[in-house]
Amino acid sequence: MARPVDPRTREKLLDAVKRLSLKRGFGGTTVDAICEKAQVSKGSFFHYFGTKDEAADAALERFAGALREAFATAPFWKLEDPQQRLAGYVEFAADVCRSSVLRDGCLVGALAMELSDAAPGVRKKCAAIFDGWARSLKELLDEAFALQRPKADTQALARLFVVTLEGALLIARAFRDPTVVDQSLQHYARYLQLQLEAKKGDRR
Amino acid sequence: MARPVDPRTREKLLDAVKRLSLKRGFGGTTVDAICEKAQVSKGSFFHYFGTKDEAADAALERFAGALREAFATAPFWKLEDPQQRLAGYVEFAADVCRSSVLRDGCLVGALAMELSDAAPGVRKKCAAIFDGWARSLKELLDEAFALQRPKADTQALARLFVVTLEGALLIARAFRDPTVVDQSLQHYARYLQLQLEAKKGDRR
Numbered sequence: 209m210a211r212p213v214d215p216r217t218r219e220k221l222l223d224a225v226k227r228l229s230l231k232r233g234f235g236g237t238t239v240d241a242i243c244e245k246a247q248v249s250k251g252s253f254f255h256y257f258g259t260k261d262e263a264a265d266a267a268l269e270r271f272a273g274a275l276r277e278a279f280a281t282a283p284f285w286k287l288e289d290p291q292q293r294l295a296g297y298v299e300f301a302a303d304v305c306r307s308s309v310l311r312d313g314c315l316v317g318a319l320a321m322e323l324s325d326a327a328p329g330v331r332k333k334c335a336a337i338f339d340g341w342a343r344s345l346k347e348l349l350d351e352a353f354a355l356q357r358p359k360a361d362t363q364a365l366a367r368l369f370v371v372t373l374e375g376a377l378l379i380a381r382a383f384r385d386p387t388v389v390d391q392s393l394q395h396y397a398r399y400l401q402l403q404l405e406a407k408k409g410d411r412r
Numbered sequence: 413m414a415r416p417v418d419p420r421t422r423e424k425l426l427d428a429v430k431r432l433s434l435k436r437g438f439g440g441t442t443v444d445a446i447c448e449k450a451q452v453s454k455g456s457f458f459h460y461f462g463t464k465d466e467a468a469d470a471a472l473e474r475f476a477g478a479l480r481e482a483f484a485t486a487p488f489w490k491l492e493d494p495q496q497r498l499a500g501y502v503e504f505a506a507d508v509c510r511s512s513v514l515r516d517g518c519l520v521g522a523l524a525m526e527l528s529d530a531a532p533g534v535r536k537k538c539a540a541i542f543d544g545w546a547r548s549l550k551e552l553l554d555e556a557f558a559l560q561r562p563k564a565d566t567q568a569l570a571r572l573f574v575v576t577l578e579g580a581l582l583i584a585r586a587f588r589d590p591t592v593v594d595q596s597l598q599h600y601a602r603y604l605q606l607q608l609e610a611k612k613g614d615r616r
Contacts, residue, residue: 230529231529231530232439232526232527232529232530233437233438233439233526233527233530234437234439234440235436235438235440235441235526236437236438236439236440236526236530237439313528317525318525318526320582320583320585320586321517321521321522321525321526321582321585322436322437322439322440322522322525322526323436323437324517324585324586325434325435325436326435326436326437326440331585331586331588334586335586335587335588338583338586338587339587364595364599367583367592367595367596368596368599370579370583371576371579371580371582371583371592371596372575372576372579373579374578374579374582374583375575375576375577375578375579375580375582376575376579378521378525378575378578378579378582379524379542379571379575379578381524381525381528381535382524382528382535382538382539382542383539383542383543384535384539388571388575391568391572392571392572392575395568395569395572398603399599399602399603399606402603402606402607402610403606
């Protein structure tokens, strides 16, 4: 018997993919388990996704979209001073890490770790998302460093932010200590500050 | 027919656990696949390990042991100046990341990411290994900071090293760009240097 289409079915499935992947890994998560968690039929799953990898791709897209949305409407963009805006970005990232989006871990980091070799499409997707984060921060770094340290390698500093964020989320999970994320991002902000205070023309 | 015991069987199995976990995740790795990779029988596997999780634990122990051994015999310990010794540690870590031990990724990071929620024993083991790394570095940080910045939070700085290392290994894999590790550790070393140059008594 055909059931009425529930527009939230796809969302429920993607939410289940995220939760289960963060809880026990993507490899340890079967389509059956995803359907059971989402309380939808296997037929529904395959209506939306041809394969489990396709569902991972869609879950990554949804996850990155939620983060983009959170950042797009964040208050720090209104700060006029470029250095304050930059500091605001890092602080806001720490807030987001405490929010429901990232509290249980980062789906991009988890899938990148697990599937980098096994699923090239997923790896590329993760890399593109990380790159997007780095690029959005690089703009703020360029503005903040323009006057004092115009030669600073802001691309490398932006990538260091993603490195610090992902490393901190991983170590926080291993230690069951969410303060690792805050502390690590504070160190990152402090590093930027020390770099800004360093001698002009110093390229290190 | 009973086969002669090969003392390398356990090693082969642990090597297969490591390689397969890094390639496609621990959840995506079956005991059959481990045995096939190691070219040993399933009976041999269960001779050494009661469960797959037990094999993960032993693989972590072996992995951490290889790193401990590499660090124990490293030349930087002979440097007399504490700040040079500290810099030597970070440089040596970058070298190890290029070596066969870590080239394909960090088993501790991979299992911590995937099994933090699903396998509490594995999570605790990973946390203990990360903690051991941080503690060994903290001693060097204490010596290097003793004169110039005795109030610096060396424990947090030591943890930041593990955060940076693990984040860098993850991002390097996602980007297929091993230079991320070197660059990130250079930034970490530069941060320490800027902290050492900062005003005495400054606790930030």
